[in-house]
Each structure stands twice: as structure tokens, then as C-alpha cells.
Amino acid sequence: MxxxxxxxxxxxxxxxxxxxxxxxxxxxxxxxxxxxxxxxxxxxxxxxxxxxxxxxxxxxxxxxxxxxxxxxxxxxxxxxxxxxxxxxxxxxxxxxxxxxxxxxxxxxxxxxxxxxxxxxxxxxxxxxxxxxxGGTVFREPIICKNIPRLVPGWTKPIIIGRHAHGDQLFKIFCHLGPVSTTGISLSMLLMMTEFTKTRIGSEVASALIGLLYGCETWPIRAAELRRLQVFDNRCLRTVTRYKATDIVVKEPGTIELVFTPKDTAKPPERHTVFQFPDGGVSMAMYNTDEYKATDIVVKEPGTIELVFTPKDTAKPPERHTVFQFPDGGVSMAMYNTDESIRGFAYSCFEYALSKRWPLYMSTKNTILKRYDGRFKDIFEEIYVKDYKTAFEAANIWYEHRLIDDMVAQALKSSGGFVWACKNYDGDVQSDIVAQGYGSLGLMTSVLMCPDGKTIEAEAAHGTVTRHYREHQKGKPTSTNPIASIFAWTRGLAHRGKLDNNQELINRFLKKVLFVDNQSISFVALRFCDDLEKACIETVESGKMTKDLAICIHGLKDVKPEHFLTTMDFLEAIASRLREKRGTA
Structure with missing residues (x-):
């Protein structure tokens, strides 16, 4: 090679x-x-x-x-x-x-x-x-029959399709100034800001991180309740009060977030948000500085504008006033492209069709009429043109819902659908769905690119810092490896499909003709599918790591005999796999 x-x-x-x-x-x-x-x-x-x-x-x-x-x-x-x-x-x-x-x-x-x-x-x-x-991150829970679910009605998986491009998750630009008028101005493209992580995430993490792998401080339901309370309170104060200026970009050009000081002797500060090669959408938002951030400060009163400068220099810039700041505050600009939204839509429709499950797309287009409305319009256009006939033949459907309505409907449902979310919505909802099914340690994560051929598989959880500190001290840990194993099986299975490697891929259908000319189709299991089933069957046999044992017995009642160490659990999976493959 x-x-x-x-x-x-x-x-x-x-x-x-x-x-x-x-x-x-x-x-x-x-x-x-x-x-x-x-x-x-x-x-x-x-x-x-x-x-x-x-x-x-x-x-x-x-x-x-x-x-x-x-x-x-x-x-x-x-x-x-x-x-x-x-x-x-x-x-x-x-x-x-x-x-x-x-x-x-x-x-x-x-x-x-x-x-x-x-x-x-x-x-x-x-x-x-x-x-x-680019592409879409699909997160699917791994269901084990003996692991209690925080949402008992979820008997079938809910697959979150998270748009992996644009919106409010990328990088920050800040407008600095004296402490006397504290505030921040942010322009974000594809990654959560330090502002969000340190001011919001720290409180969430205090309740969540230990919960996943056996926190010794928070009872499991109290930790979950606290996490949801923190999240809900932050969203209530931050999201429901935003003011947005959103625009549709119809030609190549550059979007900038521009801060113009009230003092006209001072020049404007310009921060490039994105250079559009073609059409797309952009939005700028603001809010007052309720977090008293001292690491990023606004120097003085002034005006925030969202400015689009066409690539065609004969055309004048388009200026959209976001807010006139009398004092400190925050502002955010974000973007997405038509090309990326179309790729997102195609991958979601294909994934739902392959699963034979209905597809829901959620936005807040009633408020963000242009920005979220662009997502809604593109999804509807592609569905009617390319997928409606196939969906109806498979007895499934596509439907757009408002994000708040979709959250309520998801909680009341039994699962069994694909949920297409914008980048930030998908980041939030995938963690909530994972906890609803039991643990982030039982969640697959696959990034599927628009070409349908390129994927990246990973575990949906973090690096398990607390367990690593114990490992550094030479102490045994009980860390759940299932999501990491499934990252390998999903990646190798896709490699097998690309190469038509039937020994490696999950499964394939085979027809056998009997003497009475009656044929029957059956599934021939292969390596990746065997390994995934070995993981699930090991847990269902009662052998598991501490995070899953806590789900069953509760934090106060879990005992050492209820769970295995990390390495012992891996060996238990290996033993189960050898039995399934006939090499015990």
C-alpha cells in the first residue's frame, strides 16, 4: 500500500x-x-x-x-x-x-x-x-435491558442528528475596555466560547461530570435535577431574552461584526465573521452583562452592527444595526451556508431512510424568521423534491417542529425517530437524551459527511478526568469503555462497507433456497455486530462498570460486588465475544 x-x-x-x-x-x-x-x-x-x-x-x-x-x-x-x-x-x-x-x-x-x-x-x-x-453528527443510545432509564417511556432509541457546521459554536472576538463598564462583545462561529464554558458550564459540570462515572457527592437523581435546574435557569435568563438581527446572504461577500464607539474620534473595531463563497444566513445577537465577566470587558458605549460587504465592489455594504449599547453588554454574530445546510439535510434524510424511522427537524423560525427559516425552507425543498416518495413508500414521514414543542413531544414519545438539530441545539439535546437513556457512557457518536462516504466515529463522553487522577495514583478504576468500543465497531463497519468487506461489516442479508423452492432471508452476523452484541450482553448478564451499577442500585446502595474494574470488564467482553465467535 x-x-x-x-x-x-x-x-x-x-x-x-x-x-x-x-x-x-x-x-x-x-x-x-x-x-x-x-x-x-x-x-x-x-x-x-x-x-x-x-x-x-x-x-x-x-x-x-x-x-x-x-x-x-x-x-x-x-x-x-x-x-x-x-x-x-x-x-x-x-x-x-x-x-x-x-x-x-x-x-x-x-x-x-x-x-x-x-x-x-x-x-x-x-x-x-x-x-x-462538515456533515452531521449522529448520536444514538446503546440500550441495555437492565439499565433503568430516567425517561422510562423511551423504549426505542432517539437518534440526534446534530449539524456540525456554523451557528453559535466556533471562536470569539472580544472588545476590551475598562472595568467601569463591564461587558463583552462576541463573534462566534463553530465552538463554545470560554464565556459560556466558564460561566455556565462550570455549574453544569459540577453536577454532571461525577454523575456519569460514579460521583461520590451527588445522589444520582439529585445530581440530574440540579443539572436540569442549572441548565433551565441559564437558558431562561440567557436565551429567552435575546434580541436578534438575522439576514439572508444572497451572493458572495463578507460578514463583519462592527463595534463603533460613541466617541466619534475613535475608529470602529471590525471583526470578520465569515467570507461567504455563495449564499447563506447570518445573525447577530446581544444581551446585558449579567455575569460580570472581568476577563472580557467593553470599553465604552457604542453601536454594534452586522455588516455585509458584497464581493462585487460596485455594490455598497449592507449595514444592520444590532443594538446601541448605553453601557456594557454582550453581542454575538454567527453564520451558516446554504451548501452546509443542504448537506445537513441530505445526510439526515438518508440516515432516517436507512433506519426506516421518521425524521423531525426543529428550529425557532417563529423568532429567527430568516436564519432558522432558511433551515426550514431548505429541508422542505429537499424533502419534497428528493425524498417524499421514498419516505411514503417506507411508511415514514418528515416534519418540522418548533424546538420547544419538539422537546416536549420527545419526552412524551416512546422514541424510534431521528431528530435533526442545529449545531447548538444538537449539542444540548444529545447530552439530555443520553442521560434519559441512562448514561453518556452508552451513546454512540458518528460524524457523517455530505458525500455519504466519509465518517468519524468517537465516544460521546469526555476524558473522565476524575478516574484518570486515580489511575495516575496507581489505583484501579471502573471506567465504562463501551462508547469507545462502539466508536471502533462503527468505524470499522463503515470501512468494511466502503471496501465491501463482508467479514468486517455489521451484517448482511442472505437468501437460502430450500427443496420446496421456498426461500428465506436471514441475517449473517459478522465481527463488528458480534462485538457490539458482546458488550450489551455482558452488561445484561450483570457484569458492568460502576456508572451502570449506580443506575441500577443507586449511589448510596451500590457495592463493590456490583461492578468490575475497567480491565476486568474489558476481559468480560472479550470472553463473551470468544463465546459468540466459537473460539472460547
Missing amino acids: SFALPLCRLSAGLSHRIAVAERSILVGKFACRLYSSMETKRIKVANPVVDIDGDEMTRIIWEKIKNTCEYFDLGLPNRDHTDDMVTVEAANAIKKCGVGIKCATITPDEQRVEEFKLKKMWLSPNGTIRNIL
Whole structure:
């Protein structure tokens, strides 16, 4: 093979092998190896995937699941060493290989910058990769019969399709000034701001992070209640009071967020939001500074404008006043392109059709008539033109709903549908849905690109910092590896589909003709499907990690005999897989 390495694996830099399964998956001269004590026939993989390493406890689990592939170290030290260019290289490698498998990574805040002595507060690698690849992140719960659900009525999965481009999640520009009139002005493209993370996320995290993997402070339902209370209160104060100026972009040009000081002797400050190659939408918002942020301050009163400058220099700029600040405050500008929205729509329709499940799209187009209205219009146009006939033939449907109505309907439903969300909505709802089904440790995450051929699979949870601290002390942990294993199975299954590798892909239909000329179709199970079933059956047999044991027994009543350590649980899965594959 001409390429140096086989699977595009985005990870944190270690290369151990462990007994997880009985097969070795050979790729070129390297192997992603899932071992047993018995050597059996190896499954040949013709082409590579990208392996992306990460941080902390998930990095430890990661090295136990895989072996060397086309490897990119996205651990914080290496990202800092390469000025984060390794993240860009990893994304481009996924484009080339078609499949990336990523370990959980750290998005640094001020504390992490100090801990790792970083050059700067690097952006989220997930955001960078998604911005390069585009597409939709599909998150699907892994259902185990014996794991209680916080929403008992959810008997079938709810798959969140999160648009992985644009909206209010990218980078910040700030307008600095004296403490006397505190406030901030933000322009954000594709990644959550430090403002949001430190002022909102810290309170949420205090209730949520420990909950996922056995917090010793919060009873599970009290922690969940506190998390929802914090989230609801922040949303009530922040989201429901926003004022938005949204516009439709109909030609190439540049969107800027411009702050003009009231003092006319001072020049305007201009911050480029996006250079549109074609049509799209943009929006600017503001609010008063209720968080008293001292790290980002507004210098003085002035006016925020959303300015579109056409590429055709013969045309004058379009200026839209967002707000005239009498004092401190915040402002935000965001964008999306028609091309990206169309790719989002196509991937959601295709995914829903493959699942034979209805598709819902949620926006707030009653308020954001142009911005969210563009999403609604494009989805409807594509559905009527390309998918309505196929959906009706499959006895499924597409429907647009307001986001608040959709949340209520989802809670009342039994599941069994795909929910298309804008970037921020999907970020929020995917975590809520994961907790509703039991745990973020039981959630798959696959980024599907508009070409239908390129994917990136990863665990939906974070790096499990608290467990990593225990691991550093040499103490055993009970960390749930299922989402990381499913990242590999989903990535390898897609590699198999691209290569028509029937030994590797999840399943295929086969018809058998009997002597009476009657035929029957059945599903022939293969490696990836066997491994996923081995994980679920291991949990359902009563062998699990502490986070799942807490779901069953409660935090106060869980005992050491109710759960296994991380490595013992991995061995239990390996044993179950050997039984299923007939190599015990």
C-alpha cells in the first residue's frame, strides 16, 4: 500500500495491545488487533481509517482497544507542540482515508492552560475537525435491558442528528475596555466560547461530570435535577431574552461584526465573521452583562452592527444595526451556508431512510424568521423534491417542529425517530437524551459527511478526568469503555462497507433456497455486530462498570460486588465475544 498507516486513528499517543477480542484486524503492514489467547483467522482490511488519540482516562482505555493504525496524537501536549496543526492534518487524513476513529480529547479552559503550561487556549479539536469535514453528527443510545432509564417511556432509541457546521459554536472576538463598564462583545462561529464554558458550564459540570462515572457527592437523581435546574435557569435568563438581527446572504461577500464607539474620534473595531463563497444566513445577537465577566470587558458605549460587504465592489455594504449599547453588554454574530445546510439535510434524510424511522427537524423560525427559516425552507425543498416518495413508500414521514414543542413531544414519545438539530441545539439535546437513556457512557457518536462516504466515529463522553487522577495514583478504576468500543465497531463497519468487506461489516442479508423452492432471508452476523452484541450482553448478564451499577442500585446502595474494574470488564467482553465467535 502506498500510504504509511492503515486506520486514521486520532488518539493520545500510546500503543498497547490487550485481550479484547479473538480476531486480529490486519491493515497493510500494521494491525488493529483485538486479541485472545488463541490465534485465529485474521480479517483482512483493504484500506485505512484514521485513529485520533485523546486525553486522560479515555486515552488509557483507547490503547487497550486498538493497535497502531494511521495515527494522529491529539493529546493536549502534542496539540500545543504542533500549534494544533496536528488536528488539521488528522482531519485531512480522514478525508483521504474515508474513516476516522477518535478518542475523547480535552478542550482547554484557563485551568487546563495552567496545568499543561499551554502556549494558548486551543480550540476544541472536535470543532476544528467538524469545520473541515462538515456533515452531521449522529448520536444514538446503546440500550441495555437492565439499565433503568430516567425517561422510562423511551423504549426505542432517539437518534440526534446534530449539524456540525456554523451557528453559535466556533471562536470569539472580544472588545476590551475598562472595568467601569463591564461587558463583552462576541463573534462566534463553530465552538463554545470560554464565556459560556466558564460561566455556565462550570455549574453544569459540577453536577454532571461525577454523575456519569460514579460521583461520590451527588445522589444520582439529585445530581440530574440540579443539572436540569442549572441548565433551565441559564437558558431562561440567557436565551429567552435575546434580541436578534438575522439576514439572508444572497451572493458572495463578507460578514463583519462592527463595534463603533460613541466617541466619534475613535475608529470602529471590525471583526470578520465569515467570507461567504455563495449564499447563506447570518445573525447577530446581544444581551446585558449579567455575569460580570472581568476577563472580557467593553470599553465604552457604542453601536454594534452586522455588516455585509458584497464581493462585487460596485455594490455598497449592507449595514444592520444590532443594538446601541448605553453601557456594557454582550453581542454575538454567527453564520451558516446554504451548501452546509443542504448537506445537513441530505445526510439526515438518508440516515432516517436507512433506519426506516421518521425524521423531525426543529428550529425557532417563529423568532429567527430568516436564519432558522432558511433551515426550514431548505429541508422542505429537499424533502419534497428528493425524498417524499421514498419516505411514503417506507411508511415514514418528515416534519418540522418548533424546538420547544419538539422537546416536549420527545419526552412524551416512546422514541424510534431521528431528530435533526442545529449545531447548538444538537449539542444540548444529545447530552439530555443520553442521560434519559441512562448514561453518556452508552451513546454512540458518528460524524457523517455530505458525500455519504466519509465518517468519524468517537465516544460521546469526555476524558473522565476524575478516574484518570486515580489511575495516575496507581489505583484501579471502573471506567465504562463501551462508547469507545462502539466508536471502533462503527468505524470499522463503515470501512468494511466502503471496501465491501463482508467479514468486517455489521451484517448482511442472505437468501437460502430450500427443496420446496421456498426461500428465506436471514441475517449473517459478522465481527463488528458480534462485538457490539458482546458488550450489551455482558452488561445484561450483570457484569458492568460502576456508572451502570449506580443506575441500577443507586449511589448510596451500590457495592463493590456490583461492578468490575475497567480491565476486568474489558476481559468480560472479550470472553463473551470468544463465546459468540466459537473460539472460547
